[in-house]
Amino acid sequence: MAVGLSEPQDILAVPGIRLSTTYAGIRKSAKDDLVLIEIAKGGRSSAVFTRNRFCAAPVLLARKHLEKKFPRFFLINAGNANAGTGDEGLKRAQLCCASVAAEAGCAVTEVLPFSTGVIGEHLPVEKIEKAIPQLLQKLNAGSWMQAALGIMTTDTVAKAVSRKLKIGESEIVITGIAKGAGMICPDMATMLSFIATDAEIPLPMLDKLHKQAVQQSFNAITIDGDTSTNDACLLVATGSSRIALDTLNKSQREQFVQALSEVYRLLAQAIVRDAEGATKFVTVRVQGGNSKNDCRKIAYAVAHSPLVKTALYASDANWGRILAAAGRAGVELQPAKVSLSVNGVMIFNKGIKSPEYTEEQGARAMAASEIEITINLGYGSTAYTVWTSDLSHDYVSINADYRS
Amino acid sequence: MAVGLSEPQDILAVPGIRLSTTYAGIRKSAKDDLVLIEIAKGGRSSAVFTRNRFCAAPVLLARKHLEKKFPRFFLINAGNANAGTGDEGLKRAQLCCASVAAEAGCAVTEVLPFSTGVIGEHLPVEKIEKAIPQLLQKLNAGSWMQAALGIMTTDTVAKAVSRKLKIGESEIVITGIAKGAGMICPDMATMLSFIATDAEIPLPMLDKLHKQAVQQSFNAITIDGDTSTNDACLLVATGSSRIALDTLNKSQREQFVQALSEVYRLLAQAIVRDAEGATKFVTVRVQGGNSKNDCRKIAYAVAHSPLVKTALYASDANWGRILAAAGRAGVELQPAKVSLSVNGVMIFNKGIKSPEYTEEQGARAMAASEIEITINLGYGSTAYTVWTSDLSHDYVSINADYRS
Numbered sequence: 001m002a003v004g005l006s007e008p009q010d011i012l013a014v015p016g017i018r019l020s021t022t023y024a025g026i027r028k029s030a031k032d033d034l035v036l037i038e039i040a041k042g043g044r045s046s047a048v049f050t051r052n053r054f055c056a057a058p059v060l061l062a063r064k065h066l067e068k069k070f071p072r073f074f075l076i077n078a079g080n081a082n083a084g085t086g087d088e089g090l091k092r093a094q095l096c097c098a099s100v101a102a103e104a105g106c107a108v109t110e111v112l113p114f115s116t117g118v119i120g121e122h123l124p125v126e127k128i129e130k131a132i133p134q135l136l137q138k139l140n141a142g143s144w145m146q147a148a149l150g151i152m153t154t155d156t157v158a159k160a161v162s163r164k165l166k167i168g169e170s171e172i173v174i175t176g177i178a179k180g181a182g183m184i185c186p187d188m189a190t191m192l193s194f195i196a197t198d199a200e201i202p203l204p205m206l207d208k209l210h211k212q213a214v215q216q217s218f219n220a221i222t223i224d225g226d227t228s229t230n231d232a233c234l235l236v237a238t239g240s241s242r243i244a245l246d247t248l249n250k251s252q253r254e255q256f257v258q259a260l261s262e263v264y265r266l267l268a269q270a271i272v273r274d275a276e277g278a279t280k281f282v283t284v285r286v287q288g289g290n291s292k293n294d295c296r297k298i299a300y301a302v303a304h305s306p307l308v309k310t311a312l313y314a315s316d317a318n319w320g321r322i323l324a325a326a327g328r329a330g331v332e333l334q335p336a337k338v339s340l341s342v343n344g345v346m347i348f349n350k351g352i353k354s355p356e357y358t359e360e361q362g363a364r365a366m367a368a369s370e371i372e373i374t375i376n377l378g379y380g381s382t383a384y385t386v387w388t389s390d391l392s393h394d395y396v397s398i399n400a401d402y403r404s
Numbered sequence: 405m406a407v408g409l410s411e412p413q414d415i416l417a418v419p420g421i422r423l424s425t426t427y428a429g430i431r432k433s434a435k436d437d438l439v440l441i442e443i444a445k446g447g448r449s450s451a452v453f454t455r456n457r458f459c460a461a462p463v464l465l466a467r468k469h470l471e472k473k474f475p476r477f478f479l480i481n482a483g484n485a486n487a488g489t490g491d492e493g494l495k496r497a498q499l500c501c502a503s504v505a506a507e508a509g510c511a512v513t514e515v516l517p518f519s520t521g522v523i524g525e526h527l528p529v530e531k532i533e534k535a536i537p538q539l540l541q542k543l544n545a546g547s548w549m550q551a552a553l554g555i556m557t558t559d560t561v562a563k564a565v566s567r568k569l570k571i572g573e574s575e576i577v578i579t580g581i582a583k584g585a586g587m588i589c590p591d592m593a594t595m596l597s598f599i600a601t602d603a604e605i606p607l608p609m610l611d612k613l614h615k616q617a618v619q620q621s622f623n624a625i626t627i628d629g630d631t632s633t634n635d636a637c638l639l640v641a642t643g644s645s646r647i648a649l650d651t652l653n654k655s656q657r658e659q660f661v662q663a664l665s666e667v668y669r670l671l672a673q674a675i676v677r678d679a680e681g682a683t684k685f686v687t688v689r690v691q692g693g694n695s696k697n698d699c700r701k702i703a704y705a706v707a708h709s710p711l712v713k714t715a716l717y718a719s720d721a722n723w724g725r726i727l728a729a730a731g732r733a734g735v736e737l738q739p740a741k742v743s744l745s746v747n748g749v750m751i752f753n754k755g756i757k758s759p760e761y762t763e764e765q766g767a768r769a770m771a772a773s774e775i776e777i778t779i780n781l782g783y784g785s786t787a788y789t790v791w792t793s794d795l796s797h798d799y800v801s802i803n804a805d806y807r808s
Contacts (some may be wrong), residue, residue, distance in 0.1 A: 054731030054739050080564050084727050086740070086756035119724020120757050229728050306710070306795075307803055314804035320523020323488050327458030335458050336490070352490035353524050391710075393800050399711055400718035 003281040003389070005273040008148065008160035013141035014175050015198040016040035016238025020138035021150040024131040026124055027079025027117065032150035034128060036100070036135040037074040037194060042236040044203050045071050046210040047112075048218075050231040052380050056083030056091045057123075058113040059230060065097070068109040073100050074194065074234065076114040077128065078151055078179075083229035084120040092123040096345040099129040105138055116153055116179065116192055116230050147178040151192055154398060155179055159270040163259040167252055172199045174240050174259055180231070191218060193233040193267055199256065200239035205246060209260060210235040217264035220305050221272050221387045272387045277394030280312050281370050286326075287383035288376040294331045295384035298375060301329035309391035312371060318348045318361025328373055337378030343368055350378065407685040407773050407793070409677040412552065412564035417545040418579050419602040420444035420642025424542035425554035428535040430528055431483025431521065436554035438532060440504070440539040441478040441598060447642040448607050449475045450614040451516075452588075452622075454635040460487030461497045461527075462517040463634060469501070472513040477504050478598065478638065480518040480555055481532065487633035488524040496527040503533040507540055518596055519584065520557055520634050555596055558802060559583050563674040567663040571656055576603045576645050578663055582671040584635070595622060597637040599672055603660065604643035609650060614639040615662060616780040621668035625676050625791045626707050676791045681798030684716050685774050690730075691787035692780040698735045701790035702779065705733035713795030716775060722753045722764025732778055741782030747772055754782065 017039060024034040039045065046068055049059050075096055082089045097111040115123065140370040143194075148158035157194065162175040179402040180191030201209070214233055237245075247258060273281050284303045302308055303327035319340060327333065336351035345363040346354045365371075421443060428438040443449065451470055453463050469475065479500055486493045501515040519527065552562040566579040584595030605613070618637055641649075649660060677685050686708045693699040706712055709729035715722040723744055731737065740755035747769040750758045769775075 007647065052728060052731040053733075053735070053737040054727045054742075081724070084724055084739075084752065084757065088756070119722075120752075188458065229724070242665060306799070310800055310803035316804065318523075320485070320488055320633070323458045324456060324523065327456040327633060329457075331457070333457040335488075338458075348488065348524075352492070353488065391800060393797055395710070396714055396717065396795060396797050396800055399714035400720065 001276050002157045002274040005157050005270055006144065008158060010162060011144045012162040012164060012173050012175050013144065013159045014173050014196040014238060015141070016043055016240030017196045017236065018139040018141050019138065019143040019147045020135045020137070021143060022131050022135055022145045024077070026077050026127060032146065033078045034131050034135065035076040035147045035150040037076070037147065038137065038139050039072055039236055040238050040240060041072070043070065043236055044201060044206050046203070046206045046235045048214050048233045050229060052229050054084060056115060056230045057085055057089035058082055058083055058115045059232065061090060061093045061097065062112040062114065062232065065109040065112055069107055070110070071112045072110040073104065074112050075100055075113060076151055076192065077117070077123070078153055079117040080115060080121055081117045081119045081230050082115040085122055092125045095125045096123070096128050097131045103132050114192055114230070114232055116151065117197065117228060118366050125302060130135065144175055144177060148179075151177065151179040153179060154276055155274050157270070157274050159267055159274070160268045161263045163263055165255055165259055167248065169244055170241060171244055172197060172243055172256065174263050176263045176267050178271060180271045191231050191233070191271055193218065194236070195234065195267075196236040196238060197260070197262060198238045198241035200242065200244040201237035202246065206235060206237050209229045209257065213261050213264040213296050216261060217268035220385060221268050222300060248293050269387055272389050275389035276398045277392040277396070278351040279369065279387035279392050280390040282312060282388045282390065283372045283385060284375075284388060285372065285383065285385045286375045286377065287382055288378050289382045289384075290380040292382045292384055295377070295382055295388075297331050298326045298329040298377070299384050299386040301325045302375070302385045303388035306391055309389070312366070312390035313392045315363065317342065317347065317359065317366045319362065321350065322373060322375070333362040333377065334379065339376040339378060341374045342366060343372055406561045406678040407682050409561050409674055412549065412562060414566060415548045416566040416568060416577050416579050417492055417548065418546070418577050418600040418642065420447055420644030421600045421640065421746065422543040422545050423547040423551045424539045424544065425547060425550045426429070426535050426539055428481070428531045430481050430531060436550065437482045437692060437792045438535050438539065439480040439551045439554040441480070441551065442543050442545065443476055443640055444642050444644060445476070447474065447608050448605060448609045450607070450639045452614065452618050452637045454610045454633060456622035456633050458488060458633050460485055460519060460634045461489055461493035462486055462519045463636065465494060465497045465501065466516040466636065469513040469516055473511055474514070475516045476514040477508065478516050478518060479504055480596065481521070481527070482555055482557055482787070483521040484519060484525055484527050485521045485523045485634050486519040486527040488590060489526060492526060496529045497531045500527070500532050503536045507536050518634070518636055520555065520596055522530050523633060548579055548581060552583070552640070555581065555583040557583060558680055559678050561674070561678050563671055563678070565667045565670045567667055569659055570646055571652065572641050574645060574647055576601060576647055576660065578667050580667045580671050582675060584675045584692055595635050595637070595675055597622065599638065599667060599671075600640040601664070602642045602645040604646065604648040605641035606650065610639060613661065617665050617668040620665060621672035625672045626704060642665075673791055673802045676793050679793035681796040681800070683773065683796050684794040686716060686792045686794065687776040687789060688779065688792060689776065689787065689789045690779045692782050692784055693786045693788075694784040694787055696786045699781070699786055700790075701735050702730050702733040702781070703788050703790040705729045706777065709794055713793070716794035717796045718772070719767065719770040720772045721746065721751065721763065723766070726777060726779070727752065737781065738783065743780040743782060745778045746770060747776055783805035
């Protein structure tokens with residue numbers, strides 16, 4: 001039931017990246033649940049992980065491995081989060097990495113593990129070990145879509161985006177995949193995303209680009225305020241194009257950054273569009289604030305409010321709930337300066353209901369499947385935008401039934 | 405559908421308080437929607453109001469009036485919140501107070517207005533003015549239950565609690581009523597509560613008792629994290645018993661404080677038990693922390709998590725969601741020290757799933773309608789308890805349909 005989201009088209013191979021997928025039997029339904037991504041020698045990777053204090057074993061191990069070596073392999077499984085599993089969980093993640101390393105002839109620290117699925121169950125290491133030789137054999141440049149499908153959990157649509165840039169006579173490709181349809185909140189919620197480019201980018205610059213892009217995409221979405229134990233977002237620069245980003249001119253670099261940001265933003269928005277039970281895609285824009293942080297707090301208070309989200313689901317222009325949510329964000333407001341519009345319809349204008357506003361206008365605006373809520377605080381010039389979804393019966397059904 | 409909550413029994417009159425109710429036609433359904441409470445001369449009132457920045461006109465006015473005089477009347481309407489109504493809203497609240505003052509022969513500042521209902525609609529002042537003479541005539545000491553019914557909105561059960569204390573040869577009575585079944589969160593959410601005693605209590609002591617009791621009751625409940633524009637909790641000491649609290653001995657005073665706290669706690673819990681769509685009453689207790697504030701943050705993160713709440717609704721012992729919510733509360737944790745039990749069943753013990761734990765035990769524990777989640781952080785001695793409800797299909801239905 002994804003809102004305005006269709007199957008990805010024209011996903012491009014990224015020179016220097018090969019992928020393969022298989023069904024290892026980790027999840028019950030017989031869909032691919034194990035993905036291997038190979039990065040050509042010389043590639044550089046930047047990572048952002050969940051800040052959840054109960055972060056999972058694969059997150060702990062991936063962080064550790066990243067300190068030692070440039071990764072050559074990402075091993076990703078769906079169906080089991082390997083979280084809340086203590087030392088045994090760490091050992092099992094380690095065994096999976098060791099299995100890839102042994103078969104591929106690389107160091108164990110060159111393999112990063114990623115897991116998503118149910119928390120608190122032990123990872124079936126033997127099933128994974130058994131699948132590794134076949135995964136290594138099947139590696140190929142064209143399997144991005146299969147990988148996007150292999151990392152899905154409650155997602156209904158695979159998420160993948162590609163961009164190609166002409167740089168003089170040459171080309172740079174950017175392709176990313178992502179998963180995650182619930183438990184989405186800033187600070188890397190239940191989502192995994194792997195983005196790769198064949199540009200050559202030194203690590204410090206890669207880290208900076210990655211963090212900036214995450215901030216404006218995956219850290220600006222929320223579905224239910226919950227963040228997960230396992231989330232990770234990786235950006236890989238393989239360098240296979242032999243185009244070094246730091247040798248490009250300013251306009252070329254900007255062109256690259258813009259394309260990269262677009263890949264992140266479209267992947268992040270795809271997660272919200274495919275939110276559990278979502279019937280609306282909602283943009284909450286708070287502007288006219290004194291600080292970005294004030295605007296952010298208010299945007300999230302509105303985007304998290306179950307009362308706002310159920311009103312959105314019902315297409316009910318119950319704008320009082322939007323104001324009430326904004327009012328409890330812990331930010332000083334002057335109600336007499338605040339304005340609120342939904343899809344361009346001015347509802348509340350400087351402290352009172354807009355005289356021209358009619359319930360019919362509100363109902364029409366709220367009936368759309370893409371909703372833009374704009375709150376103008378009326379005293380400054382900063383702004384912040386958050387993307388979210390509504391709260392439907394299906395959200396409750398999906399999350400009440402997930403394990404059963 | 406209230407969880408473990410039945411109609412209040414044996415609600416006692418409080419000497420010095422008279423009440424009356426009527427249907428003034430503010431709400432559509434023909435149930436009482438206007439309540440007048442009269443406080444005998446000499447009574448003292450303490451108030452706590454919403455901290456929402458979009459607080460409603462009646463809140464602004466009641467605060468102002470409280471600075472001038474000791475209140476003689478509370479005028480409470482359901483069906484219209486008189487919030488988001490700007491200066492016109494203030495004027496209308498003022499007119500309602502003036503109408504009571506004129507008919508009763510008191511100062512307008514001796515009347516406090518309270519409103520609950522839909523935001524952004526203008527208060528029908530004429531309907532209210534018309535009902536005032538009749539309300540004044542009908543005032544009597546025995547109408548507490550009618551008042552509890554008259555302030556209800558989406559509540560399904562009236563909320564009222566009484567306690568009587570023997571002090572030597574005499575008696576002190578405490579009776580309170582409350583409303584509010586959604587939009588409940590700390591800092592005074594959509595709830596109104598009026599509590600009265602015939603003890604004689606000087607204002608500074610009354611304020612202190614009131615704030616303490618609110619902190620441990622109405623500010624320790626959450627249904628959906630939303631707070632409202634209108635909430636107010638009032639404690640009145642009429643003094644009609646001629647028993648002055650500050651002349652009692654220590655044990656008598658403690659007895660009073662305990663009874664008072666119990667009235668607050670039972671009213672607050674009644675609101676959660678009658679939460680919109682609730683099928684479970686959930687106590688989240690976080691202990692073993694380094695500070696009360698740490699425990700509080702974690703308790704609220706768990707109590708607000710839609711994923712935890714849907715799992716509770718489904719009676720699914722999906723304890724990974726509880727840990728994940730605890731882990732994102734922004735509090736430093738050492739997962740290896742943390743334990744989690746539900747209704748006495750130890751699920752997670754110092755960083756790993758308890759070896760004795762079985763899914764059957766978890767399912768049995770979660771099937772109860774009263775659930776106690778205990779999280780032990782394992783390093784300190786502070787604790788915090790929060791009460792909440794689950795998130796059901798009915799919550800979505802009620803809030804998607806409220807205005808239609």
